[in-house]
Amino acid sequence: MRIYYRARGEDGQVFEGEMEALSRLEALKDLAGRGWYVEYCSDRPPPIRQQETTTQPAAILFPELLFLRPWPGHLANFYHQLGQLLSAGVTPHEAAEALARRAPSRRLRQVVAALAPELAAGGSLAEGLARYPQLFPSDAAGLLRAAEHSGDWPAICHQLEDWYTRLYKGLLWVLVARIYYFIVLAMAVLVPFFPYVLTRGMGWYVNLVLTRLVPALGAAIFLWVVWRVVWGLPGMRPLRDRLVLLVPIARGYELRAATLRLFRALYSLLRAGVSAGEALALGAGATGNSVLASRVREAAEALRRGARIEDVATGLFFLSAQQRATLATAFQSGRLEEGLAHLANEARDQAATKLWQARLVTIGTGIAIVTVIAAIAFVVGWLNLYAAMAERAGVGDIWQELRQ
Numbered sequence: 438m439r440i441y442y443r444a445r446g447e448d449g450q451v452f453e454g455e456m457e458a459l460s461r462l463e464a465l466k467d468l469a470g471r472g473w474y475v476e477y478c479s480d481r482p483p484p485i486r487q488q489e490t491t492t493q494p495a496a497i498l499f500p501e502l503l504f505l506r507p508w509p510g511h512l513a514n515f516y517h518q519l520g521q522l523l524s525a526g527v528t529p530h531e532a533a534e535a536l537a538r539r540a541p542s543r544r545l546r547q548v549v550a551a552l553a554p555e556l557a558a559g560g561s562l563a564e565g566l567a568r569y570p571q572l573f574p575s576d577a578a579g580l581l582r583a584a585e586h587s588g589d590w591p592a593i594c595h596q597l598e599d600w601y602t603r604l605y606k607g608l609l610w611v612l613v614a615r616i617y618y619f620i621v622l623a624m625a626v627l628v629p630f631f632p633y634v635l636t637r638g639m640g641w642y643v644n645l646v647l648t649r650l651v652p653a654l655g656a657a658i659f660l661w662v663v664w665r666v667v668w669g670l671p672g673m674r675p676l677r678d679r680l681v682l683l684v685p686i687a688r689g690y691e692l693r694a695a696t697l698r699l700f701r702a703l704y705s706l707l708r709a710g711v712s713a714g715e716a717l718a719l720g721a722g723a724t725g726n727s728v729l730a731s732r733v734r735e736a737a738e739a740l741r742r743g744a745r746i747e748d749v750a751t752g753l754f755f756l757s758a759q760q761r762a763t764l765a766t767a768f769q770s771g772r773l774e775e776g777l778a779h780l781a782n783e784a785r786d787q788a789a790t791k792l793w794q795a796r797l798v799t800i801g802t803g804i805a806i807v808t809v810i811a812a813i814a815f816v817v818g819w820l821n822l823y824a825a826m827a828e829r830a831g832v833g834d835i836w837q838e839l840r841q
Contacts, residue, residue: 438480440464443559444473445588451559465526473588478528496671499544502571503666509608511541512572513601520594530556548572561585570671576698576725583719589705596701603789607796614800621807625814626654632822636829678727686798690791692755695724697784699733704777713768714741729755760784 440461443453452473458464465478518539522532530553537550552565563585567578577597584593627650634642667673681687702720707713717737721730736749747765750756756764760780767776827835 440478440480442468442478444468444471469526478526496570497568498671499569499571502544503669504662507544507572508542509601509605511545513598513605514541515545516594516598516601520591520598523594524591528556529562533562544572571669574725575674575727575730576694576723579720579722579725579730580698580702583702583705583723586711586719587705587709589709593701593705596698599785603792607793610796610800614803618803618807621811622657623654625807625810626650629814629818629821632818632825635825637825675727678729681726682728686795690788690795691726692729693784693788693791695726695729695755696760697781697788698723698725700777700781700784704774704781707773707777713746714738 438458438460439455440458441455442464443451445451456464456467458467461478461480468478515536518536519532522535523529527535533549533553533556537546537553540546540549548566548569552560552562555565556562563578563581566573566581567575570578573581580593580597584590627646630645630650631642668677681691699720702723703716706716706719711719714737717733717740721733721737724730724733732753732755736752739749739752740746745765746768747761750761750764753761760783763776763780767773767780770776824837
C-alpha cells in the first residue's frame with residue numbers, strides 16, 4: 438500500500454514523501470529506522486504544512502488556574518500516556534486526538550483537543566503545549582522542546598512523570614499543613630472574643646462575628662488569593678526567578694532542579710547528534726529560570742565561537758565544581774552519554790533531597806508562625822475571659838484600671 442509521510446531529521450530538516458509498505462506500522466518502523474522523528478504517516482496525503490514562525494504566541498491562561506494549581510497526579514499521568522503513545526510510533530496528531538479523550542483532567546483534554554488540528558498541519562507539539570504556561574511551565578516546555586528535537590520522547594516524558602509523581606506523593610503533607618494553618622488562624626480570630634458571651638450575650642458575639650471577625654478573615658483570604666494570582670502571572674516570572682535565587686532554601690532547590698533538567702535535555706540532544714553549542718541553546722529553557730537560562734545561552738554562544746567546554750562551564754555558577762569537572766571530562770573523552778547520564782542521575786537525587794528540605798522548612802516555618810499567632814490569641818482570650826468575669830462581678834472598671 439502507498440503511505441504518505443512527514444518526518445523530521447536529527448538536524449531539524451523536514452522530509453516529506455511517499456513510500457510503498459505492507460502496512461502503516463511497517464512504514465513507521467522503516468522511518469524510525471532512518472533516525473527520523475515521524476510527524477505524519479497515513480495512507481492519505483498530509484495536509485499543507487503550516488509555516489513555522491519564530492514569534493512567541495500570547496500565553497493562554499485559564500482563570501481558575503491562577504489560584505488553583507494543576508494537580509501533580511494528573512500531569513504525571515498525562516506524561517505517562519504521552520510518552521507511551523509517542524514511543525510506540527504514534528504521530529503527535531494522533532497522540533493529541535487520543536489524549537483529548539483520555540487525559541486525566543478537563544483542562545488537559547481541552548488543550549490537546551485544541552492543538553490537534555495544528556499538529557495535523559505539521560505544527561510543533563512542544564511549542565503548542567508551551568502556550569499554556571499554567572499547565573506546562575517553562576521548565577517542562579524546555580524539556581519538551583528537547584524531546585521534539587532529539588526524538589527522545591520516552592526518556593523525557595518519563596523524567597517529567599517521575600518529577601510530578603514526587604510532587605504528588607509529597608502533596609498530602611502540604612495540604613494537611615494548609616488545613617492546619619487555616620483552622621488555627623480561624624480559631625485565633627473567632628475564639629478570643631467568645632468569653633464576652635458571659636456578660637454581653639450570644640447575640641452580641643454573633644453580631645461581632647458577622648460584622649467584624651468574619652469580614653476580617655475573608656479579607657485575609659482575599660488578599661492571599663490576590664497574591665497567588667498576581668505572583669503566578671507570566672509577567673511576574675522575571676521577578677520570581679530573581680527572588681527565588683535570593684532565598685537560601687528555595688535557591689538550593691531551584692539550582693538542583695534546574696541542573697537535573699539541563700543534564701536530562703543535554704543527554705537526549707547530544708545523543709541524537711545535536712552539536713554541543715546547539716544542545717546548550719536548546720536546553721537552556723529546561724532550567725525553568727530566566728536568570729539561569731540566560732547564562733546557559735551565553736555558554737552556548739561561547740561554544741559556537743570555539744571556546745573550550747571547561748572554560749564555558751565556569752560561567753554556569755549553578756553547577757558545582759565536581760559537576761563542571763565531570764562535564765568537561767565527558768566532552769574530552771567523548772563519552773558524553775555515560776557522563777551526562779551519571780550527572781543526571783546524581784542531580785535527580787540531589788534535587789529530590791532539596792525538595793524535601795524545602796518542603797519541611799516551609800511547613801516548619803508556617804507552623805512556627807501560626808503557633809506564635811495562636812499563643813497571642815490564647816493570651817488575648819484569657820485576658821478577655823478575666824475582663825468578662827470582672828464585668829459580671831460589677832468590677833469591670835477596676836479591671837480596666839489594673840490592665841492599664
